[in-house]
Amino acid sequence: MATDLQLKETIPSLTDRLVATYVEDCTIHHLDHEPLPSRLKVIRVLDHLFEVIFPGFGRRENLHMSNVQYYVGGLLVELHDDLTRQIALALRLDPKFANCSTQDLERKGQQVAVDFLNTIPDLRCMLALDVHAAYDGDPASTGTTETILCYPSVEAVCIYRLAHELFRRGVPLIPRIMTEYAHSKTGIDIHPGATIGRSFFIDHGTGVVIGATCEIGDYVKLYQGVTLGALSFPKDDEGKLIRDEKRHPTLEDHVVVYANATVLGGETVVGHHSVVGSSVWLMDSVDPYTLVTLEKPKLRIREGYQSSATKGAGV
């Protein structure tokens, strides 16, 4: 390349200046002999979990009843080792364990990893219900094979259910790494702290937000763009956000919320068998068996419009 060597030789002094900024502000680096949990390794864990939950749907082909035990057994040993290590690194971030030795943290990490892995047989039953809910809820679906291989809902809800099991066991950071990975892949943002019942389905899904303190019953269906959010963020006397309060709504069993509707507030309860229509904006509780829709929207309809006019996005 026809580059200027003198200019390139300024890189070492830039390196010095940059490293000096690490010393000044220690909040946005992690320079420490104990690493953080690794996003890449957590994603690898999720890939392995998908293989053991939906065998034959993932990367390994030619699995059948006579060889699946060896394959799954090998993956579970890897998952045991990787989860033990990653959970131990995450627990180190909990101030409660500040004085624990590395060995103590690894023992505790292993205990949580084994407990977690032992939930997978039951989780598979939950996930089978979610897979069927996706088929039953979408007239465009051709079968459960399609919903497992293609539907963002199945991927996001599967990752949420796994993350929630770690969240319930007090593991820092890893549950959120998992659900944000799902968010990135699917556009569906479910906080691992939310609680969600059986047979849950989100159609299309892009833009859905389910807040940390949501409570969702069984047989609930959401569409794209639905926000189950907070109405207000209480602050304490010093003006700091209060972080441990129910801020997000409750949806009872058999509720349906259509596209781009917004339901807000920790005291808002949508009663069972209720339906919230598309684009509704709801901040109050409704009884069971209620249908909430927008008043027929007032539209301005001008005929004979010439599209050579230049009005744009907000017309």
Added chain:
Amino acid sequence: MATDLQLKETIPSLTDRLVATYVEDCTIHHLDHEPLPSRLKVIRVLDHLFEVIFPGFGRRENLHMSNVQYYVGGLLVELHDDLTRQIALALRLDPKFANCSTQDLERKGQQVAVDFLNTIPDLRCMLALDVHAAYDGDPASTGTTETILCYPSVEAVCIYRLAHELFRRGVPLIPRIMTEYAHSKTGIDIHPGATIGRSFFIDHGTGVVIGATCEIGDYVKLYQGVTLGALSFPKDDEGKLIRDEKRHPTLEDHVVVYANATVLGGETVVGHHSVVGSSVWLMDSVDPYTLVTLEKPKLRIREGYQSSATKGAGV
């Protein structure tokens, strides 16, 4: 690691319990000597198709007129082999072919693969129009090089057009794997069954949903968050969804739909040269040359607001 060997030795019994769940429920595994079509291989097919459609824009550099034939010829042979195999695996899932031999399915897969590959020269002309529509439709665009390399619309529409060609030929599963891959990368969810005319552009794109039975004319432009969806899901006498009916709207030529508008229903027709404004929610047909906008929204404007107040997301 300081882990407890006894605890680790519980993994084999967990493996047994997990494998037992495969026997109980056979809907969420595919343990079979014939594999499913592979998502990873379908994505590799899409990467190859991008290389032959937009040569010089993808992973291979230094392509020019004197070497492109060798490169493209090699890729087409690989595409022939990979598509033949993947389509054959997909056709096996169609009950109509339940009694076909593997050889018959591969022959049929090859025929579809070759038919499909032969559409690419014409598809390139369609895609060139889409690329130009993106440039013509966005004042922030600097040229077609940028629209091909950067615009989610070009990626999503290209993948949709390829998937639609396979969908039309009755290939199960693979078209949806393709469009959901595009959905994951772009936030644009186009069902492979939709029909879309020439010179189509979606600006920004995140959150767009185009249902399976939509019919879209030529020179149509959509913005982010637009839903072209279903108004109701008819059920049969047993309460099961009816799956083969036009449920989604028709947009005639030269229609523009601005951000976050929602158009619903299989009988809804937006006449040619009409404009649907931002956030409009439309369930009725409109004539050609119609401009539909929200009534100027009624806003509550309170001046002198102190943002130290704590009201939040729903204010």
Added chain:
Amino acid sequence: MATDLQLKETIPSLTDRLVATYVEDCTIHHLDHEPLPSRLKVIRVLDHLFEVIFPGFGRRENLHMSNVQYYVGGLLVELHDDLTRQIALALRLDPKFANCSTQDLERKGQQVAVDFLNTIPDLRCMLALDVHAAYDGDPASTGTTETILCYPSVEAVCIYRLAHELFRRGVPLIPRIMTEYAHSKTGIDIHPGATIGRSFFIDHGTGVVIGATCEIGDYVKLYQGVTLGALSFPKDDEGKLIRDEKRHPTLEDHVVVYANATVLGGETVVGHHSVVGSSVWLMDSVDPYTLVTLEKPKLRIREGYQSSATKGAGV
């Protein structure tokens, strides 16, 4: 495979037909001895930049004060070389440099690359403020470690700030490749031309669009689905879009815009300390300290609804 050799032997003639389409239309290929900037290499540059900006949070573990200098120094040399090359390739696309030699472009590319790399120490301070804004703005956040590792806002804003530095220096194409990569990963679409002040946070983020000519002050917070867009696209006498005009709004310091609100127009100014409520649709300027909300929406609430009814997405 049981495929038909004769059918496979049609591939060479398809190759000929396809290559013929490259000759006919030269707008959607780049067959040239000088390649385009490479998306894959630009993404690799972003990965390296993340490593030097947030050391210890990325792929390399076990970084500490005594070894980080070697690691970062090595990455900066690679960044120098890769950026020099990619910027030189991008500059070639600027008609202004049409007559420059490859050597001149590489020298100019190197100059821009070195200038850009020298902004990183200051950019790190900006990004530290964004990281803290994410923690301060979200009651569900457990700390800055979580915001760096998990929050789409931090990833999208970091990539935007890097891209904006290249955009300001007149580098074609690469800034947009960068921000569209962020858009794909996070659902947040920030044009590299926008200007954004300090301590910026976008919660959840999916569906956010920030147009090319937006001006955003300090301490601004946005939620998912917010559009800061254009109201109209002026055209010139020939009906062509005018591409260099302020089309997008200005948000002054300390503004908050809640979920799915839309603010449109190049002359629209949201005064400092104002709040725009969820789902508001605003096309006019508002004074400082203003609270803009929807009128309490008129909802139709029907009790005793039987969900066996079949009305769907638009109920």
